[in-house]
Amino acid sequence: METISKEKKAADLPLVTEAEAGRRHLLDEQTMMRMGLMPCKPPVARALVKEGEEILYFDPDKVREAPQGYRYPRQKPQPPKREAPTEPYRLSPRRAATLGYFPRDVLLHMYYEPTEGPVAFYIKKSGERVELFDRATCRRLPLPCTRCGENTRYRAKLCHACYTKELAARRAAGDRRRAAARGMARERVLFFDLEMTGVYDHDEVLSVTVVNGHGETLLDTLTRPQRKKRWRATEKIHGITPDMVKDAPTMAEIAPQLTALFGEADCIVSFGSSTDFFHLARLYRSRAERAALKSKLVDCGTEFAHYIHEHEIELQHLSLSDAMAHFSLPWDGTAHTSAADTNACRLVFEALFPHYYEGEPL
Numbered sequence: 001m002e003t004i005s006k007e008k009k010a011a012d013l014p015l016v017t018e019a020e021a022g023r024r025h026l027l028d029e030q031t032m033m034r035m036g037l038m039p040c041k042p043p044v045a046r047a048l049v050k051e052g053e054e055i056l057y058f059d060p061d062k063v064r065e066a067p068q069g070y071r072y073p074r075q076k077p078q079p080p081k082r083e084a085p086t087e088p089y090r091l092s093p094r095r096a097a098t099l100g101y102f103p104r105d106v107l108l109h110m111y112y113e114p115t116e117g118p119v120a121f122y123i124k125k126s127g128e129r130v131e132l133f134d135r136a137t138c139r140r141l142p143l144p145c146t147r148c149g150e151n152t153r154y155r156a157k158l159c160h161a162c163y164t165k166e167l168a169a170r171r172a173a174g175d176r177r178r179a180a181a182r183g184m185a186r187e188r189v190l191f192f193d194l195e196m197t198g199v200y201d202h203d204e205v206l207s208v209t210v211v212n213g214h215g216e217t218l219l220d221t222l223t224r225p226q227r228k229k230r231w232r233a234t235e236k237i238h239g240i241t242p243d244m245v246k247d248a249p250t251m252a253e254i255a256p257q258l259t260a261l262f263g264e265a266d267c268i269v270s271f272g273s274s275t276d277f278f279h280l281a282r283l284y285r286s287r288a289e290r291a292a293l294k295s296k297l298v299d300c301g302t303e304f305a306h307y308i309h310e311h312e313i314e315l316q317h318l319s320l321s322d323a324m325a326h327f328s329l330p331w332d333g334t335a336h337t338s339a340a341d342t343n344a345c346r347l348v349f350e351a352l353f354p355h356y357y358e359g360e361p362l
């Protein structure tokens, strides 16, 4: 069943000509093998070549360096290698290839350089003897850029020139996007932060703050966990003790207030919203409500990471504190409390998107 569905999938891929695949810089398995790459996503297109053979093409942005000995999906399984005889022995070229033995020029073309003597040979029709070397004992040569194919790789599988060009384009697009006037209404843009008993899904919320684009606090409360009794590790970070929350409302009790606020918002920003979303999603019953919430969430942390990478700023960590320090923004209150973190998130977001509230609504 498995193979049938796989074949069916391959047949659904858009057909391209080899020339078009070349124009789109798509990579086929042969090329990837030569460049030492492996796909991390399924193929995106296929071309039919002679005798009903098919070439699968992969997105060049969805590939990574293949580990030594990586076997490509369509490569035939290799038979177990026999003990290498001391003297090179005669093989057919086809048999040699299945054993991973290749002539020197073929290996160089695949960016391998023989380091040991030949293990086998074959005789061409012309009578010429071709020495074969074991790829497994070869040295890996510097790999070429996946874009231009000429220079040696520098970063992200690209050479320095191609990488610099790509980064400049990405930065220009990012800067344009961040600088755009969005016409968002300040009262409909919300910022929030949660303090938690820990970092796992089973952990619970200890405090919630919601602030709008005017900087007005709409909600700022401690919450009482329903299962957790103590949280010594995170207590040292946010300073919320079990005693402090013993009379606080539970998340379930503030749910109506919180969902009403979120319901009125166009955009809900937090620093690291992927984990927050998991806890907020529990406030909603239906999948549609959760999807509606998710569509409004903006992760300020991800936006900060884009900005830092696009501008090639050397930052080891991309925490909210790092973001505040990077933009030289002042803390109001103690970091790691939900109130201070929510305001910090707002300042960082507004530094990243300086014209968010200006202009006509998009």
Ligand SMILES: [Zn+2]
Binding pocket: 145, 146, 147, 148, 149, 150, 151, 158, 159, 160, 161, 162, 163
């Ligand atoms: Zn290049």
